[in-house]
Amino acid sequence: MNLHALRIFVEVASRGSVTEAAFALSISQPAVSAQIRKLENDLDMTLLIPDGRGISLTYEGRFLFEKARRIYDWEREIESQLTEIKQGKKGRLRISSTYLPSHYLVPQWLAQYKREYEGVDVEIRTRNSMQSIELLLSCEVDVAIIIKESWDELPITRIHLTDVSYWFILPAHHPLAGKEIRMEQLVEEPFLLREQGSSTRDWLFALCREHGVKRPQVGMQYHGLVESIHSVRAGYGTMLAPALAVREMVERGEVGRVTVPGVEIKRPLYVCTRDDETDQRPVVAQFLEMVKREKLT
Structure with missing residues (x-):
C-alpha cells in the first residue's frame, strides 16, 4: 500500500472534498484524484463515490478511513511528543x-x-x-x-x-561536648564510620594521617548519613558530619560539637x-x- 496515497485519501475523506484536500495539501486537484485512483487500483476496490459537489465514502472507504486515520493520529502524537522532548518538556x-x-x-x-x-x-x-x-x-x-x-x-x-562545612559531633551529654580538644583525644572516642567507598570515611582517615594520629576506633559502621546522625543523637558515638545536617540539632542541644585547633573542614x-x-x-x-x-x- 502506498502510504503517500493513503495520506491523501485520509485528507480527502476527512474533508469530504477533493478540492479542499488539494488546498490543504498544497497540491493540484488532478494530482489528488490521480493518487486516489492509484490507491483504488492497488486495493482493487472503490473507496470514494461522487456526492453532489463533494464525495462520499463507500463501505470499504469508511473501513479504510477509520483504520488509516489512526496511523496519522499516532504520527501527530509522536511528532508532538518528540517536539516536547527536544524542548526538554518531556x-x-x-x-x-x-x-x-x-x-x-x-x-x-x-x-x-x-x-x-x-x-x-x-x-x-x-x-x-x-x-x-x-x-x-x-x-x-x-x-x-x-x-x-x-x-x-x-x-x-x-x-x-x-564547599560544605563539616563538624565533629558526639552525644549532647558527653563530657567533651562544646570543648576544644586535640586530635589525639578525638580519635580515642568510638567513631561511627561510613561504609567502604564513602568519601567522608576516606577524608577522615586522610585527616588522621595529616595530623600523625592513628585511625579512630570503630564503634559502628553505617551505610547512610541520617542513620549515623540519629545514633549520635540517641547517645552513642562520634562522627564527622556536615554542618548543614546537624546545625539545628547542635543549636537545640540534641547533639554536642567538639572542635580541634587548626582544623576547619570544608569539602567540595x-x-x-x-x-x-x-x-x-x-x-x-x-x-x-x-x-x-x-x-x-
Whole structure:
C-alpha cells in the first residue's frame, strides 16, 4: 500500500472534498484524484463515490478511513511528543547523589525543576561517592552529585557548586561536648564510620594521617548519613558530619560539637556528567542550568 496515497485519501475523506484536500495539501486537484485512483487500483476496490459537489465514502472507504486515520493520529502524537522532548518538556532524568546533597539539597532543586518541567520523569538514587561515579560511567544515570576531594583521571566533567562545612559531633551529654580538644583525644572516642567507598570515611582517615594520629576506633559502621546522625543523637558515638545536617540539632542541644585547633573542614560539592556527552540532552542541560543558578544565589 502506498502510504503517500493513503495520506491523501485520509485528507480527502476527512474533508469530504477533493478540492479542499488539494488546498490543504498544497497540491493540484488532478494530482489528488490521480493518487486516489492509484490507491483504488492497488486495493482493487472503490473507496470514494461522487456526492453532489463533494464525495462520499463507500463501505470499504469508511473501513479504510477509520483504520488509516489512526496511523496519522499516532504520527501527530509522536511528532508532538518528540517536539516536547527536544524542548526538554518531556523525557527522563536519572540522578545519583551522595547522602548529604540527596537529603538536604537535591529535594529542593528537584521540586523547582518539576514545577517547571512537570512532564519529565525523574529518578534519583542515593549512593556513596564511589558508587555514584560507577553509575555515571556505566551510563545508568545522567548526572552525579558528589562531595569528594581527590579525583582519579576519569572521563568526567565536574562543576564545582559550593564547599560544605563539616563538624565533629558526639552525644549532647558527653563530657567533651562544646570543648576544644586535640586530635589525639578525638580519635580515642568510638567513631561511627561510613561504609567502604564513602568519601567522608576516606577524608577522615586522610585527616588522621595529616595530623600523625592513628585511625579512630570503630564503634559502628553505617551505610547512610541520617542513620549515623540519629545514633549520635540517641547517645552513642562520634562522627564527622556536615554542618548543614546537624546545625539545628547542635543549636537545640540534641547533639554536642567538639572542635580541634587548626582544623576547619570544608569539602567540595560537584555536579558531574560524562565527558563524552558534549551535547547534553535537553532535560539534563536544563537541570544543570538550574543547579548553576542555585550556585549563584
